[in-house]
């Protein structure tokens with residue numbers, strides 16, 4: 001079915017449902033990018049539980065990292081009478097058609113974690129402060145190598161995220177704003193010469209892609225010298241770099257950053273194969289979004305704390321930014337186990 005026919009069919013379905021679209025029932029559509037990464041399963045599960053506990057009906061879908069699947073799933077949610085949509089996009093600007101439909105039926109849309117781009121149909125954005133994720137990683141590196149006092153030079157390599165995900169540029173930008181002065185003064189040296197976002201990006205945040213790029217870099221530049229630090233924007237890419245280090249590198253083990261505190265990465269942190277991860281408690285984000293959904297449905301003022309940063313190309317989207325923190329081997333127990341995020345068994 002081509003896109004136009006599909007849209008027409010969905011519109012007919014919506015029309016046939018008639019009043020259902022705007023009627024009672026308080027149904028919330030939640031669209032998540034993929035089940036492949038641990039975090040989206042957690043986000044989906046948290047959202048479903050919290051919304052259900054709050055008395056809403058929930059339609060939760062995962063889109064197998066396929067933008068057209070996600071587009072169709074959202075259209076179906078609209079057809080099924082969702083009154084609010086919560087969307088974490090695979091690609092920020094591939095959902096225009098579904099967002100137009102949402103606007104037509106006056107369905108408010110909350111962008112979840114990742115901003116929806118190039119559309120004025122985005123009502124709110126809830127996320128962790130993405131730029132701060134990058135600065136937390138950058139500052140961790142500054143401390144770990146004592147860049148203020150040590151002479152260096154230290155060798156740095158960089159692995160960033162998916163160019164289709166608006167967050168990826170913020171993570172990279174935040175970290176590079178901290179690290180660039182040290183690169184400029186020669187204290188940090190990138191032996192591969194790959195520093196531009198396009199050169200270090202990892203399409204779809206794929207572990208395998210990060211791994212093969214790291215393998216190439218290690219076998220080309222680090223057979224007879226150490227790589228001292230590897231900035232990885234998140235845990236799925238860090239995992240690829242860590243696998244490459246295990247197989248293709250015999251120098252001193254570098255400082256490796258990450259983000260999400262995924263189970264595999266937390267285990268690696270405990271085993272000394274990853275230095276830190278940025279902890280974004282998905283329970284906090286889910287609670288915030290459920291609160292926003294309630295405020296929208298009840299016609300109340302919606303909680304936001306940033307009305308300037310997130311320009312999606314058409315509008316500046318009112319946002320609520322939660323605060324990320326770093327986790328490492330010294331504080332993970334308190335952050336992850338004592339808080340009930342993981343059980344000790346999960347990390348064995």
Ligand code: BGC
Nearest residue numbers: 037113114165167205234260
């Ligand atoms: C999220 C990260 C996640 C990455 C890959 C980003 O949009 O903010 O937490 O690691 O996507 O799924």
